[in-house]
Amino acid sequence: MIEINELTKRYEDGVLALDHVTYKVEQGEIFCLLGANGAGKTTTVNILLDFIPPTEGQASINGHDCNKFPLEAKKYVSYVSENVQLYGMFTARQNLAFFAELAGKTGLKKKDYDDVMRTVGLPEKALRMRLKNFSKGMRQKLGIAIALLKDPPAILMDEPTSGLDPTSAQEFLAQLRRLREKGKAILMTTHDIFRAKLIADRVGIMKQGRLVAVRKKQDFKHADLEEIYIHDMQMAETV
Amino acid sequence: MLPILFPPLDFLFIVTIIMSLLAMLFSHDAIAGERQNGTLRLMISNSISRTTILFGKFIGGSASLIIPFILVLLAGVLYISVNPAIQWDGSVWLELALLTAASIIFITLFYLLGLMVSTFSRYSSTSILNCLFLWVLLILVIPNVCTYISASLCRIPSIKETERKENEIEKNALKVVRKHMNEAAKKFKLKYGGLFSEFESMEYGGIGTFLFLERLASSTHEKAAEQRAETDPEFKAMMDAFRMEYKIAMKELRRIYEELGYFKLTKDMRTKSIRQTKLAKNLACISPFANFVYIARDLTGTGLRSLDYFEQIKDEYEEQFQSYATEKISDARKKNPAIDEESLLDVRDRPRFAFKEEALKGKLNEVLPYWGILVSFNVVFFVAAFARFMRYDVR
Numbered sequence: 001m002i003e004i005n006e007l008t009k010r011y012e013d014g015v016l017a018l019d020h021v022t023y024k025v026e027q028g029e030i031f032c033l034l035g036a037n038g039a040g041k042t043t044t045v046n047i048l049l050d051f052i053p054p055t056e057g058q059a060s061i062n063g064h065d066c067n068k069f070p071l072e073a074k075k076y077v078s079y080v081s082e083n084v085q086l087y088g089m090f091t092a093r094q095n096l097a098f099f100a101e102l103a104g105k106t107g108l109k110k111k112d113y114d115d116v117m118r119t120v121g122l123p124e125k126a127l128r129m130r131l132k133n134f135s136k137g138m139r140q141k142l143g144i145a146i147a148l149l150k151d152p153p154a155i156l157m158d159e160p161t162s163g164l165d166p167t168s169a170q171e172f173l174a175q176l177r178r179l180r181e182k183g184k185a186i187l188m189t190t191h192d193i194f195r196a197k198l199i200a201d202r203v204g205i206m207k208q209g210r211l212v213a214v215r216k217k218q219d220f221k222h223a224d225l226e227e228i229y230i231h232d233m234q235m236a237e238t239v
Numbered sequence: 240m241l242p243i244l245f246p247p248l249d250f251l252f253i254v255t256i257i258m259s260l261l262a263m264l265f266s267h268d269a270i271a272g273e274r275q276n277g278t279l280r281l282m283i284s285n286s287i288s289r290t291t292i293l294f295g296k297f298i299g300g301s302a303s304l305i306i307p308f309i310l311v312l313l314a315g316v317l318y319i320s321v322n323p324a325i326q327w328d329g330s331v332w333l334e335l336a337l338l339t340a341a342s343i344i345f346i347t348l349f350y351l352l353g354l355m356v357s358t359f360s361r362y363s364s365t366s367i368l369n370c371l372f373l374w375v376l377l378i379l380v381i382p383n384v385c386t387y388i389s390a391s392l393c394r395i396p397s398i399k400e401t402e403r404k405e406n407e408i409e410k411n412a413l414k415v416v417r418k419h420m421n422e423a424a425k426k427f428k429l430k431y432g433g434l435f436s437e438f439e440s441m442e443y444g445g446i447g448t449f450l451f452l453e454r455l456a457s458s459t460h461e462k463a464a465e466q467r468a469e470t471d472p473e474f475k476a477m478m479d480a481f482r483m484e485y486k487i488a489m490k491e492l493r494r495i496y497e498e499l500g501y502f503k504l505t506k507d508m509r510t511k512s513i514r515q516t517k518l519a520k521n522l523a524c525i526s527p528f529a530n531f532v533y534i535a536r537d538l539t540g541t542g543l544r545s546l547d548y549f550e551q552i553k554d555e556y557e558e559q560f561q562s563y564a565t566e567k568i569s570d571a572r573k574k575n576p577a578i579d580e581e582s583l584l585d586v587r588d589r590p591r592f593a594f595k596e597e598a599l600k601g602k603l604n605e606v607l608p609y610w611g612i613l614v615s616f617n618v619v620f621f622v623a624a625f626a627r628f629m630r631y632d633v634r
Binding site: 046049050051052071072074075077078081083084085086087093099102103104143146150156 | 283284288
């Protein structure tokens with residue numbers, strides 16, 4: 001569903017953000033990208049969403065090249081950022097309606113909004129609240145609600161649990177599991193090794209633009225993912 | 240008194256100052272603000288092209304400015320149409336419609352300028368500062384600076400300076416001509432003796448007396464000289480010869496005037512003044528404000544062109560009156576040769592001055608280039624905003 005092939009990105013200032021990275025995220029799979037700041041996690045997401053062009057290689061969603069046919073590729077993907085920023089003066093419902101229309105979902109009814117709010121764990125009355133009164137946790141949930149309304153086969157999440165309180169983070173992970181059950185391909189970048197271990201089917205470890213290791217669930221299910229992460233990082237340094 | 244102290248807000252002020260400022264305030268953060276708030280990323284993460292976003296911003300933003308503007312204008316139109324004291328005919332309504340169209344182009348121009356600046360900025364704060372700088376430059380600085388540039392490039396002498404030069408030439412020329420006439424008088428005295436003394440006592444029959452006596456001769460003396468010439472052929476021959484001398488003196492006067500450029504002075508001042516105004520007007524065209532002012536003033540008949548048009552109508556009337564007066568006097572003299580400049584004539588059939596507004600077609604021809612410039616500004620700003628937004632870093 002999400003395919004990265006020999007993806008390389010060198011910025012104008014010469015910094016190599018991605019160095020021939022290759023992996024795939026299949027349907028019904030959660031792939032977590034782990035790595036320090038500047039490892040290239042967000043750059044990957046930015047290329048997949050055509051915010052920036054790659055220097056080499058390809059990134060595709062549902063078989064559509066993200067650089068050559070971005071509008072086609074973006075039909076099949078939703079994006080949840082680290083800080084879901086919406087229009088503060090609009091109510092939750094107005095924000096949902098606006099972004100749903102951008103995603104091509106028109107004519108949504110009250111029931112559709114109520115359902116999606118329930119699914120993400122937001123009270124129905126929140127629909128009438130202005131976004132400026134929402135907590136970060138509520139905004140993240142609304143970000144997922146926007147992604148759900150679009151209902152694409154792939155979801156990109158850039159540090160979505162960052163800054164969430166434990167309860168909100170737990171609810172968020174539960175939501176991710178439900179999405180996986182629905183067959184969504186989820187690519188999530190995170191620093192949070194603990195939550196990556198809980199939710200990921202596979203983990204990609206990145207260092208200085210390189211994908212140094214890809215670990216399957218069975219590799220870390222009964223092991224300490226943090227130790228594996230440090231080990232893989234040290235091995236990458238040795239290489 | 241109060242309107243002079245505090246002039247009322249007129250249509251031109253509302254459009255050029257208030258609406259242009261509002262337009263830039265509306266659009267300055269259309270892109271930079273969305274990027275800064277993070278909503279642009281979410282928007283572009285959908286299957287929606289940047290072109291659509293930019294068009295959406297332009298259409299939505301412009302509509303939110305233009306719709307209230309039109310509604311307020313319609314309220315004014317309603318007031319005018321129900322007020323019996325205001326009688327507008329079809330062409331005035333058409334002018335108002337054209338003025339409204341020009342206002343819409345002007346408002347969208349400033350909205351697009353703000354949008355363009357927004358696409359060149361990363362933050363709303365820098366965008367608003369750049370917008371305000373451009374607004375001051377285009378609305379206040381350029382139109383005023385252009386008049387100074389034009390004044391320094393195309394200098395015109397002051398009225399006082401021109402008058403001083405004219406007086407100097409006049410004085411010198413008259414000195415020469417007086418000398419010529421005085422010498423002629425001496426020669427005539429020698430040649431005709433007592434006859435010329437008699438002619439002198441008749442104040443030279445009014446021939447060139449303003450040169451000798453620096454005043455006009457009385458009509459009694461003129462008549463007396465004419466009557467004397469009718470009865471005495473020698474007197475007539477002397478008078479004709481003296482008139483010939485006067486003609487030579489006047490020819491000399493004209494030659495001196497021409498040589499020293501007397502007739503050109505006022506004309507030159509007027510030509511230079513027109514040239515200076517034209518240069519200032521053309522230079523100021525780099526400001527959309529100036530173009531809109533030209534359109535508004537020329538359409539409503541309150542600008543420089545209207546003044547020129549009035550001058551043209553006035554000149555035509557003067558010519559018409561002049562030929563009427565010449566014809567009237569010549570007809571009257573044919574009937575009664577005794578009629579002179581002091582006689583009264585019946586001029587009830589004289590042509591009357593009637594000012595007629597310039598036809599809309601003429602006004603349109605004049606404002607079309609300015610209209611074209613305003614539209615071009617719109618296109619340039621949109622293309623620049625478009626080109627920049629296509630490469631805009633939404634992160």
